[in-house]
Every structure is written in C-alpha cells, then in structure tokens.
Amino acid sequence: xxxxxxxxxxxxxxxxxxxxxxxxxxxxxxxxxxxxxxxxxxxxxxxxxxxxxxxxxxxxxxxxxxxxxxxxxxxxxxxxxxxxxxxxxxxxxxxxxxxxxx
Amino acid sequence: xxxxxxxxxxxxxxxxxxxxxxxxxxxxxxxxxxxxxxxxxxxxxxxxxxxxxxxxxxxxxxxxxxxxxxxxxxxxxxxxxxxxxxxxxxxxxxxxxxxxxxxxxxxxxxxxxxxxxxxxxxxxxxxxxxxxxxxxxxxxxxxxxxxxxxxxxxxxxxxxxxxxxxxxxxxxxxxxxxxxxxxxxxxxxxxxxxxxxxxxxxxxxxxxxxxxxxxxxxxxxxxxxxxxxxxxxxxxxxxxxxxxxxxxxxxxxxxxxxxxxxxxxxxxxxxxxxxxxxxxxxxxxxxxxxxxxxxxxxxxxxxxxxxxxxxxxxxxxxxxxxxxxxxxxxxxxxxxxxxxxxxxxxxxxxxxxxxxxxxxxxxxxxxxxxxxxxxxxxxxxxxxxxxxxxxxxxxxxxxxxxxxxxxxxxxxxxxxxxxxxxxxxxxxxxxxxxxxxxxxxxxxxxxxxxxxxxxxxxxxxxxxxxxxxxxxxxxxxxxxxxxxxxxxxxxxxxxxxxxxxxxxxxxxxxxxxxxxxxxxxxxxxxxxxxxxxxxxxxxxxxxxxxxxxxxxxxxxxxxxxxxxxxxxxxxxxxxxxxxxxxxxxxxxxxxxxxxxxxxxxxxxxxxxxxxxxxxxxxxxxxxxxxxxxxxxxxxxxxxxxxxxxxxxxxxxxxxxxxxxxxxxx
Numbered sequence: 001x002x003x004x005x006x007x008x009x010x011x012x013x014x015x016x017x018x019x020x021x022x023x024x025x026x027x028x029x030x031x032x033x034x035x036x037x038x039x040x041x042x043x044x045x046x047x048x049x050x051x052x053x054x055x056x057x058x059x060x061x062x063x064x065x066x067x068x069x070x071x072x073x074x075x076x077x078x079x080x081x082x083x084x085x086x087x088x089x090x091x092x093x094x095x096x097x098x099x100x101x102x
Numbered sequence: 103x104x105x106x107x108x109x110x111x112x113x114x115x116x117x118x119x120x121x122x123x124x125x126x127x128x129x130x131x132x133x134x135x136x137x138x139x140x141x142x143x144x145x146x147x148x149x150x151x152x153x154x155x156x157x158x159x160x161x162x163x164x165x166x167x168x169x170x171x172x173x174x175x176x177x178x179x180x181x182x183x184x185x186x187x188x189x190x191x192x193x194x195x196x197x198x199x200x201x202x203x204x205x206x207x208x209x210x211x212x213x214x215x216x217x218x219x220x221x222x223x224x225x226x227x228x229x230x231x232x233x234x235x236x237x238x239x240x241x242x243x244x245x246x247x248x249x250x251x252x253x254x255x256x257x258x259x260x261x262x263x264x265x266x267x268x269x270x271x272x273x274x275x276x277x278x279x280x281x282x283x284x285x286x287x288x289x290x291x292x293x294x295x296x297x298x299x300x301x302x303x304x305x306x307x308x309x310x311x312x313x314x315x316x317x318x319x320x321x322x323x324x325x326x327x328x329x330x331x332x333x334x335x336x337x338x339x340x341x342x343x344x345x346x347x348x349x350x351x352x353x354x355x356x357x358x359x360x361x362x363x364x365x366x367x368x369x370x371x372x373x374x375x376x377x378x379x380x381x382x383x384x385x386x387x388x389x390x391x392x393x394x395x396x397x398x399x400x401x402x403x404x405x406x407x408x409x410x411x412x413x414x415x416x417x418x419x420x421x422x423x424x425x426x427x428x429x430x431x432x433x434x435x436x437x438x439x440x441x442x443x444x445x446x447x448x449x450x451x452x453x454x455x456x457x458x459x460x461x462x463x464x465x466x467x468x469x470x471x472x473x474x475x476x477x478x479x480x481x482x483x484x485x486x487x488x489x490x491x492x493x494x495x496x497x498x499x500x501x502x503x504x505x506x507x508x509x510x511x512x513x514x515x516x517x518x519x520x521x522x523x524x525x526x527x528x529x530x531x532x533x534x535x536x537x538x539x540x541x542x543x544x545x546x547x548x549x550x551x552x553x554x555x556x557x558x559x560x561x562x563x564x565x566x567x568x569x570x571x572x573x574x575x576x577x578x579x580x581x582x583x584x585x586x587x588x589x590x591x592x593x594x595x596x597x598x599x600x601x602x603x604x605x606x607x608x609x610x611x612x613x614x615x616x617x618x619x620x621x622x623x624x625x626x627x628x629x630x631x632x633x634x635x636x637x638x639x640x641x642x643x644x645x646x647x648x649x650x651x652x653x654x655x656x657x658x659x660x661x662x663x664x665x666x667x668x669x670x671x672x673x674x675x676x677x678x679x680x681x682x683x684x685x686x687x688x689x690x691x692x693x694x695x696x697x698x699x700x701x702x703x704x705x706x707x708x709x710x711x712x713x714x715x716x717x718x719x720x721x722x723x724x725x726x727x728x729x730x731x732x733x734x735x736x737x738x739x740x741x742x743x744x745x746x747x748x749x750x751x752x753x754x755x756x757x758x759x760x761x762x763x764x765x766x767x
Contacts, residue, residue, distance in 0.1 A: 004105060011109035014153055018117060018146035025138035046220040050303070053218065057306060061368075067596055070576045071569070072521060073448070073513045082514075 044100075051097045058090040103161045104169060107154050107248035114150040114205075115238040117143045118231045125227035140227050141212050147234060148205040155202045158195065158247055162188055168254045171195050171247045177260035177684070179654050187271040188261050193395060193410070194247035196274065200391070201237040203275070204282040208234065211286055211311075219307055225293035233285055236417050244413060260684035263656065269329035273322055277349055280319025281387045284356060286311040288384035288425075291377055295428040300435050302367050305376070309363065313743040316356045317736055323349050324732040335690035335705040337625060337720040339728070342491040347470045348390030351463045355383045358459040361509075365449045368514060370439030372449075374429065375456070377436065381425040386463075388418045393470070444516035451509040458502050465494040492620075496551050500558050503613050506606045507562030510569055510599075529564035536560045545622065552621025559610040559617075566603050566610075573600075593741065601742025608734030611727050618700075618724025625720050630663075632713030639721040641702065642666045646674070648713045657681045658691055661706050661715040665695065677706040677717065701725045 065086060069079040121143035128137035158171070162185045167173040175191040176184070190196040208230045215223055241247065264270070287308035294304040326346065331339035340346060359379040365372045392414035429436070442450055469486040476484040511525040537557055540546050546553035570589070573596075578588035593600040624639040635644040646662040660678030664671065678691035695702040703720035 007103065007106035008109075011106050011113070014110055014150060015113045018113060018150060022117065022120065022139055022143045022146055025135040025142065028135070043220075045217060049217050053303070053306070057302070063595075064368075064599075067573070067599070068514065071572055072524065073511070075513060075516075075518065075521070078513070078515050 048097070048100060051093060051100065055090060055093045055097065058086060058093055061086050062090060103157050103166055104248040104250045107157045107161075108242070108246060110150045110153045110157070111238060111242050111246075111248070114147045114154070115235065115242050117146050117150070118234040118238055121147065121231040122228045122235070125224040125231070129224050137224055137227075140224070144205075144212055144227060144231065145209050147231070147238075148209040151198075151202045151205045154247075155189070155198055158189060158198060159186060162186065165258065167256075167258050168250050169247075170249045170251050173251060173255050173258045175258070175261055177258040180258075180261055183271065184261050184266055187265075190274045190278075191261055191265050192247075194241070194245045194249070196278075197237065197241055197245065197395075198247045199275065200278050200282060201234070201241060203278050204230075204237065204285065205234060207282050207286060211289075215307070219290075219293075219303070221297050221299055222290060222293040222304060222307075225296045226289045229289040229292045230285065233289075236413075240410060240413060245410060260655075263680070263682040263684060263687050263689050264333055266655075267329060267333055269325050269332065273325040273329055276318055276325055277322030280315050280317075280322050280349075281352070281391065283311060283315025283318060284352060284383050284387050286315070287359075287380050291380040292425065292428065295377065295425075295432050298432065298435055300373065300432065305363055305366060308380075310743045310745070312356060312360060312363075313739055316353065316360060317739040317743075319349060319353045319356065321732060321736055323353060324729070328729060331725075332692055332694065333689075335692045335718075337623070337703055337705070337718065337722065339619075339725070342466075342469065342486075342488050344470045345390075345394050347466045348386075348393040351466055351470075352383050352386035352390060354459045354463040354466070355379055355386055358456040359383060361452045362456050365452050369449055371442070372453070373436040373438060374433065377429050378426075379456075381422070381429070385418055385422050385425075388414065388421065392418060446512065446517045446522070448509060448512045448514045448517075451505055451512055455502060455505045455509060458498050458505070462495060462498045462502075465498075466491065469494075496555075499613065499616075500551075500554055503555065503558045503562060503609065506609055507558075507565035510603065510606075511565055525568070526565075528568055529561050532564035533557055533561040549617075549621035552617040555613050555617035555621075559614050562606065562610050566606055569603060570600070597744050598742050601738050601740070601744070604738025604741055605735050606738075608731045608736075608738055611734055612731035615724050615726070615728035615731060619722045619728070622723045623720060625718070627707070627716065627718050629714060629716050630661075636717075636719075638719045640667060641672065641721065643704075643717065643719060645713065645715060648709055648715070649676075655683050659709050660691060661709055661713075661717070663693070663704060663717070665702060673702065675702065675704050677704040677715075679706055679709055696726050698726050699723065 062083065065074065065079060065082050068074045069076075069083075074082065121140045124136045124140035124143060127133055128135075128140060158169075160166075161169050161172050162176055163182060165172065165176065165178045165185075171192055171194055172188075175188040175195070180188070188195070190199050208227075211226065211230070212223070215226075219226070290304045290308045294300050323346070326349070327339040330341070356379075359376060362372050362376055362379060366376050392411065395410045395414065442453070444450065469490055472486045473483045476482060507529065508526075511529075513521055537560075540556060541553065546556065573592045574585060574589045577583065577592045578585055581588065581591070583591065626638045628636040628638065628643070630636050630643065630645040632645050632647055635642050637643075642665070644664040644666070646664050648659060648661050651658045651660070658678045658680045660676040663675045663677065665673045665675060673695040675693035675695055676691070677693040680689040680691050681687075682689060690705050693704040701720075701722040703722055705718040705720075706715050707718055708716040
C-alpha cells in the first residue's frame with residue numbers, strides 16, 4: 001500500500017515538474033515590446049550563425065576543390081570554373097556578414 | 103512499480119502530443135515562446151522515459167515478479183548483468199529501450215541545434231514527436247512493459263540461454279542506436295521539404311548523424327553475426343535470416359545516401375534521389391522493427407507472435423505516404439542544378455554505386471518477403487534459400503567493390519582518357535602482378551567468385567594506396583614536412599575524404615574475409631572414439647576424453663580435443679553439449695581456435711557415455727579478418743565524422759581564401 005502511495009506521489013511529482021517546466025515559457029509575462037526586441041535579436045543571431053556556417057561550408061568546398069585539382073581529379077578548366085564560382089559565393093557571403101555586423 | 107511506470111509513460115505520451123502542436127504553432131510570427139515550450143516538452147519526454155526505463159531496471163534487478171516482463175525473462179538466480187540486459191530480451195522491454203534511446207537522440211538534436219536551423223527545427227521537433235507518439239502509444243496501450251500478472255509467481259522463468267552471451271548484451275542496443283539515429287536525418291529531410299529550405303544546409307546538418315547511425319547499424323549487424331557464429335553452432339556467421347536482412351537493408355540504403363549526398367553538395371544534382379534515400383532508409387528501419395516484432399517471418403532473432411504487426415504496418419504506410427507526397431509536391435524545388443555530362447565521371451560512378459546498392463537492397467527485400475507473399479497468394483510458405491541471396495549478392499558485391507576503387511580516382515564532371523591512363527595503370531598492373539601467384543600457387547582458380555573478389559580487393563587497395571601516396575607527396579613537397587607528418591596533416595585536414603578511404607580499406611578486408619570463409623570452408627562430420635584421431639584439412643583431431651561441469655543454470659558435457667598439424671600441437675579445444683535449467687533447453691558449446699589464416703570451429707553433436715563423440719569440424723579460412731574489418735570501418739567512419747577544428751580567422755585568410763579576398767576587393 002505504502003509502495004503504491006509512493007509510486008503515485010512520485011508520478012504526480014514528475015508530472016507536475018514536467019508540466020511546470022513546459023508551461024513556463026508561455027506563462028512568463030513579457031511586455032510586447034520586449035518580446036519583439038528579443039525575437040528580433042534571436043533572429044539576428046540565427047541569421048549571423050547561418051551566415052557563418054555557410055561561409056565555413058564554402059571555404060571547405062574551396063579547399064576540397066583545390067585538393068581534387070592537386071590530386072588530378074579535376075581538369076585545369078573544371079578547376080578554374082568551380083574555383084571561381086565557389087570563391088565568388090564565399091565573397092558574397094563574407095560581404096553580407098561584414099555588412100550585417102556593421 | 104507498474105503504476106509509476108505506466109503513469110510516466112502516459113505523461114510522456116501526452117507531452118509528445120503537446121510538443122507536436124506547440125512546435126507547429128510556433129511557426130506563426132510572434133510565437134517564439136511556443137517553440138521554447140515545445141523544446142522543453144521534448145526534454146520532459148526524455149526525462150519521463152528515463153524514469154520509466156530506470157523503474158524497469160529497478161524491477162528487473164530486485165526480482166519484481168509481479169511484472170510480466172520481469173517474470174518471463176529473469177529469475178532470482180540470474181546474474182545481475184543478465185538481469186540488466188534482460189530488458190531487451192522481450193518485446194515490450196526492447197520497445198522501451200528503443201523509445202528511451204530515441205528520446206535521448208531527440209533531446210541531443212535540440213541541444214546541438216539551439217542556435218542553428220531555426221526555420222527547420224519546429225518541423226524537426228514535430229516529426230520526431232510523431233515518431234515518439236507512435237512508440238509511446240504501443241508502450242502505453244498495446245504492449246506495456248509494466249503489465250502485471252494476476253498471480254505473482256515465486257520464481258521467474260529465467261533468460262533464454264542463447265541470450266546469456268556478451269555479444270547479445272551489446273548487439274541489440276548497438277543496432278537500436280543505428281535504427282533510432284537514422285530518424286534524425288529523416289526528420290531534417292521532412293523539415294526541409296515542409297519549409298522548402300532545400301539547399302545543402304539540411305544535408306550538412308545531418309551528415310554526422312547519418313555516419314554515426316550508419317556506423318552503429320553496421321557494428322550492430324557484425325556483432326549479431328559474431329553472436330550467431332559463436333553461439334548457434336552451425337559453422338557460419340551469416341545465413342540471410344529475415345531479421346539479419348531487416349538490419350542489412352537500411353544499412354545498404356544509408357550507404358547509398360552517404361555517397362550520393364556528395365554529388366548534391368558538389369554538383370547540385372540528385373536532390374530528389376537523396377530525399378528518396380533518406381525516406382527509404384527510415385522506412386526500412388521501421389520495416390526491420392516490424393519484421394522482428396510482427397511474427398510474420400520465422401527467425402532465430404525474432405520475437406514471437408504479437409499483435410504489433412498491424413500497428414507497424416499502418417505507421418510505415420503513413421510515413422511513406424506523407425513523405426513521398428511531400429517529395430512529389432516539391433519536385434519543382436528539387437530540380438537539379440546540373441545534369442550528368444559523362445558516364446565516366448565521379449558523379450556517374452556514385453550513381454552506379456547507388457543503383458547497385460539499391461538493387462541489392464531490393465533483392466534482399468524480395469527474398470525476405472517471398473515466403474510471406476507466397477503464403478498470401480498460394481497459401482503455402484515458400485522459403486528462399488541462401489543460394490538465391492548468394493547468387494545475387496556475389497556479382498553485385500564484387501561490382502560495388504570495384505567501384506569503391508574506381509570512384510575516388512575519377513574526376514568530377516568528365517574524366518579524360520589521359521587521366522584514366524594516369525590513374526589506373528598502376529592499380530591494374532598491381533592486380534595483374536598479384537593475379538599470377540594467387541591463381542598459380544593457391545586454389546583460387548577452383549573458386550572463381552572468391553578469386554575475383556580477392557583480385558578486386560587487390561585493385562581497390564592499390565587505388566586507395568595510390569591516393570594516400572599522391573596526397574602525402576603533394577603535402578610533403580609543398581610544406582617541407584616529413585612524410586609521416588605530411589600523411590597525418592593530410593588526413594587531419596581532409597578527414598571526410600581520407601576517413602572514407604579508410605572505410606573503403608575496411609570494406610576490402612571484409613570482402614577478403616568473405617571470400618576466404620565462403621569459398622574455402624572445409625566441413626566434416628566425424629565420429630571420434632576416445633583416444634582416436636581423425637584428420638580434416640591437414641589437421642589431426644584427437645579425442646582426449648569427456649568432462650562434465652554443473653552449475654545452477656547449466657550442465658555441460660564437453661569433449662576435450664587435441665589439435666595437431668604436422669605433428670605440432672595447435673590447440674586443445676573443448677566443444678560440448680549444454681543442458682540449461684531454463685525450460686530444459688539444449689545448446690551447443692562451440693569451440694573456436696582463431697588465427698588470421700583460419701578458424702578451427704568444433705561442435706559436438708553427440709557425446710556418448712563411452713566417451714565417443716560425433717564432431718562437426720569446420721576449417722574456416724580468414725574469418726578473423728571480418729571482425730578486424732569491423733574495427734577498420736568504425737575507425738574510418740569516426741575519422742570521417744569527426745568535427746574539423748574551426749580555423750582561426752587569420753589562418754583562414756591564409757588558406758585558399760586569399761583568392762576570395764581578391765574577389766572581394
């Protein structure tokens with residue numbers, strides 16, 4: 001009997017804790033201005049993060065193209081074209097990041 | 103414990119449903135707090151599932167026989183380690199393990215994407231929680247691990263002796279990590295389709311998850327093979343059993359995806375194909391779980407008859423219908439940026455490799471489902487034998503092995519005849535040189551399939567060695583570093599490429615192990631009286647006498663066998679017959695002596711009171727290399743998946759980006 005009570009208590013505690021934790025972000029009172037500011041800030045951080053990742057990917061691609069060319073897996077013409085395209089992409093991304101950071 | 107377990111699983115079920123609603127609701131503007139709430143709901147599902155599995159482990163370790171799952175798979179005398187692993191001996195317990203691992207993966211995905219993929223994450227969360235709701239429905243309403251017995255027995259039935267094995271302790275969890283891990287790429291693919299963010303960002307986000315899950319699935323398959331080899335006593339490790347096939351199919355398709363994804367990243371091609379592969383991989387993971395649990399196929403690995411089949415089938419149909427519907431509705435956005443320019447190009451080789459992998463997956467699917475189909479259509483179950491699988495798998499396997507060598511050496515877009523000559527002259531010469539002694543001095547000519555496999559292996563090894571040689575040479579010449587330094591820095595800077603090559607070396611070793619063990623096995627059944635010696639494949643086996651051991655769980659009668667070759671002692675082996683207390687089960691104690699050249703594998707089929715024994719003797723060449731290959735493939739996969747250290751900004755500027763700086767100017 002005491003085991004059943006303990007089990008019920010534990011389950012209720014776990015449930016109450018979970019519901020409180022899940023509901024907390026919705027219950028917090030934030031004025032509209034502040035919430036909007038926070039959302040804009042978070043969106044800006046997301047955009048910057050996505051840009052950083054895109055730049056990393058682009059730089060990695062340039063290095064791979066270079067490695068492929070050195071190993072003879074890309075002809076000179078293909079290397080020149082792929083390298084030019086990827087560098088142009090990286091340059092655009094870097095410029096966009098620099099502009100967004102003022 | 104039953105009440106507690108059921109309550110936390112029900113709570114998890116309710117929170118998973120809430121997470122779906124909140125995550126999808128958060129996609130509307132001004133509802134960022136909903137996503138935060140949905141994320142917390144996912145973590146709460148993980149916490150509650152952890153409480154449930156923790157409760158089940160407490161029940162198993164404390165012999166709470168009021169629970170069916172404890173009473174049916176443990177006994178009070180069972181060792182603690184087996185009580186712990188008895189969790190996955192039964193249907194409901196293993197589903198709980200599946201769900202717990204899945205929830206941990208879902209939480210990890212959220213933590214790793216806290217500041218990434220904001221647009222994708224709501225749909226990722228919703229997709230993952232739909233899967234969670236399915237499994238929590240089964241655990242809460244169909245097959246609860248916390249089901250109680252009307253009458254509590256004094257003692258449990260004990261664990262199936264075949265599961266009381268170190269490999270069986272680790273094989274299922276490793277396999278499950280592979281299965282549940284492949285749900286993450288699937289969730290990202292669905293998110294990319296729903297949000298129309300179909301660039302390469304989602305692929306980059308799931309690449310490591312896919313490699314990680316693929317590695318675990320492969321390791322799980324090999325561990326299952328090792329368990330079968332050491333426990334079942336039929337001399338082999340792979341029998342094309344339906345449940346083995348069930349894990350092999352998603353592994354094949356995931357392998358195809360890992361290759362074709364490179365074509366999308368580099369050339370912007372195969373976008374639809376990659377989506378199809380991700381969906382197919384996850385659907386096959388569900389199908390594998392369905393096969394193991396539905397009772398529609400007979401297998402040593404399967405759980406018995408159950409009521410789960412229709413639920414799994416329904417969910418598989420739902421997943422496939424929604425996913426392929428989404429793909430069809432996004433066909434315009436998934437159009438390739440380039441087309442195939444030449445059949446002699448790296449992307450073409452990847453495409454051939456993909457087609458072969460899928461052809462093999464389809465053949466395995468057909469063979470696995472054939473008995474079920476014939477039963478439905480003709481009313482009688484016609485089982486497909488190993489011969490069918492071997493006939494199909496051997497040529498496809500050899501072709502795939504050859505492509506493993508060719509692919510990395512061929513240029514993207516189009517390879518010129520001069521390039522092909524430069525790249526392939528040395529590997530072809532090496533293969534030709536190796537062929538002469540291999541076919542003249544060994545028995546390879548009598549086994550053409552094994553012979554071609556080994557020659558293909560030599561060719562691929564030469565191709566990969568050439569790649570390492572050239573790459574190291576370039577680095578050595580450019581940087582003024584030592585040769586070993588150049589090799590390590592080259593691998594460190596191109597982990598994905600050279601990790602992949604290491605995996606390919608592992609595949610070569612694996613195929614050589616297959617060729618040896620499938621092509622050159624010697625098998626003999628011999629009645630050996632006490633003191634008598636018999637000869638098999640150049641080895642002399644002498645019966646030294648019988649011994650008997652008895653423990654609480656098992657009585658073993660074993661025959662000691664001295665093995666000699668050319669008069670020199672090789673080993674003393676002790677194959678035996680085991681009689682387990684649990685359900686009066688009889689088993690074999692397999693005796694194996696392993697060396698890199700061959701395994702001596704002995705099974706005692708009958709031991710007479712006089713001390714005479716009927717022995718099944720197998721001499722299996724090169725089996726050890728299959729297990730070694732597993733380590734090489736895992737190592738290579740880890741190298742490929744290991745995150746690259748972010749370069750400092752200054753170093754980045756000194757890299758090829760110098761040219762990019764010019765472009766900016």
